[in-house]
Amino acid sequence: MQIRRPHPTRDPGDRSRRPHARPHPHGVRAAGVLLAVTALVVPACSTGGSTSSASPAAQAALAALPQATPDALAPYYGQKLNWRGCGVPDFECATLRAPLDYAKPTEGDVRLAVSRKKATGPGERIGSLLVNPGGPGGSAVGYLQAYAGIGYPAEVRARYDMVAVDPRGVARSEPVECLDGPDMDTYTQTDLTPDDGSEQSALVDSYRKFAEGCGADSPKLLRHVSTVDSARDMDILRAVLGDERLNYVGASYGTFLGATYAGLFPKRAGRLVLDGAMDPSLPARRLNLDQTAGFETAFRAFARDCVQQPDCPLGKEADDVGANLKAFFEELDRRPILTGDVDGRRLGESLATIGVIAAMYDEAAWAQLREALTSAMRDNDGAGLLFLADSYYERDADGGYSNLMFANAAVNCLDLPAAFDGPEQVQAALPAFEKASPVFGEGLAWASLNCAYWPVAPTGEPHRIEAKGAKPIVVVGTTRDPATPYRWARALAAQLSSARLLTYEGDGHTAYGRGSDCIDRTINAYLLRGTPPADRKRCS
Template sequence: MRAVRPTRLVPAVLAAALLLGACTSGGSTPGQTVSSTPSSDHAPAAGVTPLEPLPAEIPAALASYYGQKLDWKTCDGDFDCTTFKVPLDYAAPAGGDLVLTAARKRAAGGKARLGSLLLNPGGPGGSAVEYVEGVAKGYDPEVRGAYDLVGLDPRGVGRSSPVTCLSGDRMDAYTAVDITPDDQSEIDALVAADQEFAAGCKQRSGGFLGHVSTVESARDLDVLRALLGDQKLSYLGKSYGTFLGATYAGLFPSRVGRMVLDGAMDPVLDARAGNKTQAGGFDVAWAAFAKDCAKREDCPLGRDEQQLDQQLDALFKRIDGAPLPTESSRKLTEAQATTGVIHAMYAEFLWPQLRTALTTAKAGDGTALLKLSDQYYDREADGSYPNLMFANMAVNCLDLPAPFASPAEAAAAVPEFEQASRHFGRDMAWMALACGYWPVKPTGAPHTIRAAGAAPIVVVGTTRDPATPYAWAQSLAGQLESGRLLSYDGDGHTAYGRHNTCVDGAVNRYLLGGDAPAAGTRCAK
């Protein structure tokens, strides 16, 4: 988990499992209530400015990009794929192009009466092409019948001019390095690992590292919208995909169609505040896991929540001193153990796997916990890695200034982070150091997004979301002029498509008929 804002998508295979059979177009059911509560706004930090919209008229220098013809070809079974060009630099479109890839699942029956629904799973770095191919069949039948489901791999991601940085064996070393350094030698090792990662990205992808920002990806979305023949963009983004979608709305408010932002990020936060509040989110999620675990006979860390906290701290400390053997030649380090626990916080169906992993780790076998860590990074069985984490770092380090310029600054922030998160604060403080060594200067900064004049935008927040804390959804909904907050009182990362008919029904009614839920609508678990 190596990002300034390590908001991580639920991997496509997990997302598919969450969505299959989950969506209905109904309302609330017994045990699921709808009520209204006011949303609360985050006050932006001093000096935070709004994201200003771009001119509505397409500039003449971009006319050729907006005038392309898409050549769809069958790919990956019953999907269609296409490529198109966008300028490397929108400020200097004559300076070269990037080639982006999109995939489409045609509407059931072959006629999309509502046009295209663009999907993004998050990351940054998650492949929307793979996501669409993984979840399309699990969407509500009425939604699938009304829309072509389209996934665009953002620039630098997946099949769209991907950023590459390290080989598989070097990524193994990077994910294993100690991120809670106790002495100068461990600090030096962490700095060396971050520097190696940055240097690898510059060497392998340096030609376009400065042009993978979220603002540029949002502009790419508008090019695709036009090429698809849609007057307005209908969009469903999860996790980081909410930041991409909100950015689009801020730049092109008059072109917003039906937009759902699930598991929202808060654009007013700088990287330091984002990391710190996210660390707190993982502590909230751990508390929910601990409460559930303590009720179960197979809970490996005790039968009361306080004991679980103490036992987890003790396990991390033990692994820090002596990494655990696994069934492979790799050993489980504290960094990987922490990542494994964090990964399981993303979805409740991973909690049994975490209980088993903690049981075996306590007995001296790190295999199961290492497997959870590998799932987080999408590590393949052959030891290779997709470009997920490479793109994650590249986008995050470009979107916001680095929170720390030196190890001394990171070390000084540790107490503040630990106050926000007992179990994960120290890790998150040191992980935020990575962008301090990035070879490209950031182009973005914290900002508010108002999207004045946009159609209603539904912002979905889960009260115990580990990766995108609920307060972020409240803040974004409050910033957006037309924001409608839909709250889910539950656990896990994101809410739509997770078998809650209250949430799914509200979102589906909006996507199909344009009826946004009343501001402050709340769904029970």
């Protein structure tokens, strides 16, 4: 499952992909599939206790690589980028070469798309600032060109070259492909709350078909799209750009990528901001359970707000909102409603659930969600919820999909052993997931099954990241973050030897650039002057 934020506040009638005024979709690694909602949850844990349910491997910390660059990698570290225009004013693009397999660096390359916007001045240039919006599977190049390169604070863009690289297997960097548009439509409409053996079999078949499609398209690449691989690619990019240290802002899954870089190259880690942090010490099932609880926390905040609005379609009391929404989902499971979609898609429980969860990423989308729910519940018009789900899946008006969901599964299923081995394990875990979220728990549990059928064995394990010797790293957590629960930020900050925990007391996924002057000033001071916040600083 992934944890990213779509564009929920756009008008459903607007199919242009114009960026929202707030940060671009963020994501997070997850073991489920279809949902941003997909799967995670567990009761609160202490800052230092996050490894208690992890495998024995999680007791070990990620080991730093040797300082010296191996001779076999010298051609990659010494390459020159051929910058060219890329159709977006003020941005340049280039292609970076990296070894497909770092264990066998002479046996083939992977080509990675890079983009940058040079520092505009005034003021002395600090260096390059690499950005990543999360996913896994989110296009960092798209994020840079649509948001970060024009929407980051002017003083940051003045002093840094803004840079992005699409991780291997993502978007412009040899993208993994799994299903065509019609098959993805079928996949996204598969019932995630199976009522009997036949529906369970249909769900398993959909996961198998998805996995088989990915394996047929990219049999070699699928073995080399791990987060460690992408972190090593970032070090090649750092060297090619001429930077002694990597400066970086990563959101959601991008925090795991950034923390992994710090763990592998602590002496080369510069000013790192990890916003909407993940806990790398947790196994997939625990991650999914934690995230399920995170979405429940966000939904309760939505419920409290909804009943105070005159147009709330889910009742007058906050305690009734969840039960009323669950009843609506069950009705859609029995009788999907029309959407006006040119391809004839109806709104069933799975798409409606994703539409609701998509809006949990940003409280600015709550009004749009109320309107969409009102249309669906009172007028049998599912267009608004379908639009939210399509935004989450990055489905365009012509029925095509970006490779976001394909890359998301490819990275997640390689990084960690599967959350569940089969339907029987999901069934056994359902009570815990439904306790974590009475509304979303069942669907999120079943969404965590997809990696069970992946064609490539996982190469990663849960582990701590200490990054001993790194300069101060800013870890940011939002107290009611739906996708990366606040406890994960506490846990990562406790692991990183030089971390400074910065807390945003509020709603939504991630904090930088989302309206808190306190957060923005603090992070800007760190990026521009190298001044980290006092540990455990809190903002609202």
